[in-house]
Amino acid sequence: MENKLSTSPYKGTTDTYPQDMLNRNYMFDVWSSVARRFGFEEYDTPLIEETALYVAKSGDEIASTQLYNFVDKGGRDIAIRPEMTPSLARIIAAKKNELTLPLKWFNIGKYYRYEKPQKGRRREFVQLNVDIFGIPTLEAELEIFQYIFAVMEEFKALKETYELRVNNRYLLNYLFEEILKLSEEKKAKVGRAIDNYSKLGKEAFIEYLKELELNDKQVSSVLEFLTWTLEDLKKIADKSEGATQLIELFAKTEELGLTNIRFEPSIMRGLLYYTGTVIEMFDIGSKENPRALLGGGRYDDLLTIFGEEKLPAFGFAWGDIILEDYLRTYDLLPTLRTETKVFLPLFDTKLYTYIQKIARDLRTKGINTETQLTAIKFGNQLKYASKKNIPWVMIIGEDEINAKKVQLKNMETGEQNLVTLEEAIEAIKS
RNA sequence: GUGGGUAUAGCUCAAUUGGUUAGAGCAUUGGUUUGUGGAACCAAGGGUUACGGGUUCAAGUCCCGUUAUCCACCCCA
Secondary structure, eight states: OOSSOOOSOOTTOOOOOHHHHHHHHHHHHHHHHHHHHTTOEEOOOOSEEEHHHHHHHHOSHHHHHSOEEEEOTTSOEEEEOSOSHHHHHHHHHHTTTTSOSSEEEEEEEEEEOOOOOBTTBOSEEEEEEEEEESOOSTHHHHHHHHHHHHHHHHTTOOGGGEEEEEEEHHHHHIIIIIISOOOHHHHHHHHHHHHTHHHHOHHHHHHHHHHTTOOHHHHHHHHHHTTOOHHHHHHTTTTOHHHHHHHHHHHHHHHTTOOSEEEOTTOOOOSSSOOSEEEEEEEOSOSSOOSOSEEEEEOTTGGGGGTOOOOOEEEEEEEHHHHHHHHHHTTOSOOOOOSOOEEEOOSOGGGHHHHHHHHHHHHHTTOOEEEOOSOOOHHHHHHHHHHTTOSEEEEOOHHHHHHTOEEEEETTTOOEEEEOHHHHHHHHHO
16 A cells, blocks of 8 residues: 555545535525425435345345445444435334324435446435325325426526426336236346337347347337327226326326426336336436436335335435536536625734624624735735635725725725725625 | 546646657746736746556656546446
8 A cells, every 4th residue: 555645535436625515505505495495394314224224125236236335343234325215214114103294305415326437427426305205196296296397497497408207117017017928037127128228229129128038029019118108098098007197197297387298108217116107307408418317206115114004105316416417518507606795804913803803793794704814915815805706895904994984895896985884784785 | 347448737738659857728826116806927836647567778658457537338226
């Protein structure tokens, strides 16, 4: 090992400097303020859970390969959370009898997955989770859809650049069981192929299905399925609950006037706990962001892993990295300035205490104030304030103190006035 | 986990194809009569050329390994 410590962050993680933090906070503020506007409440869970929580749900290789898990000093097998849903289900199951339904909860938190880092994918990332518990009907879906679109509007995203794609796991089950009559093992593989349909291309897709030993009839059934529209669903409405739900769902989205949403038969969403509606949102205005912006679905059965009765649930997760990529693609990140409102220069060390007391006064009144700490050349102090994009500079030297006034300088216009402290505060606050 | 590309200053890139002391722009810091910023000009700091080994009289340049990053798989909770 080398003696010198590396300044690089751990593989697949990134440092966030104050400048980047402004963007991050902007995105998170939109997420959470719109959530509160809809009546969602914030909650949190520990970063560490028992490994069993994740194994119970998935059981397969995800837990062994992509989970950060280890044994603690007490011999417990624990893991850093790779997602929120199991923890959320856990805390709800724990207090199921005392919680008033429905629950509309959200959280913004960090997650860790042992992945090979790529663009839009890191080992440490932040996700927004929004979930509704206790609504068995499609109103839960509609509430979430409206939230998602409200967020996109808040980001000022252009309508032609995003699309929410919706499918239903019961419809997929109908395809697998009633039309194709597949074994469990093949369901998973065909499902994955369908998920990859647009990426594979039609020919590679057909070839892959044939490798899975699907006969010609089955292959053409899958291809036909992928072209299905809502009209086609009406023909099988009496046979598939998934079809019925989708028809009803889209009737309501239309009544609500929701756009940027459509039925898409190839949406799969993994293979784990989803029970009905599944959703993904995509950037459709460019080719720069091929990954889903967000994904989610209904998971009515998840509480059963805690030995509880079923509780209807619908929710989704939205990743920070891909959102930021999306916003950058369309130049939707506003130019953000520091939160500091006013800068107080210092002409002479003798004035330090005086300036500090003024600053204290300003801060008491809720004005974010930064002061010059050492008396360097005034031009450089202004340069500093200018570089940090602080909108106001309050200049106080001997002359101003004698006049019992302050010079208030607007850094954008360069305008400067000799005013009383009260007048200055008024101007800064407005 | 598999396959491939890349790695030179904080950032974007040079370096006559193996040949002196590795350069430039931007950024940073200071200066251009120290109570007025953004521009311009001047100057400075900043590099074990990712790390380790090898070939060679000579390596930023060629070879091997490691690490990181990007792309495609795998997976995507």
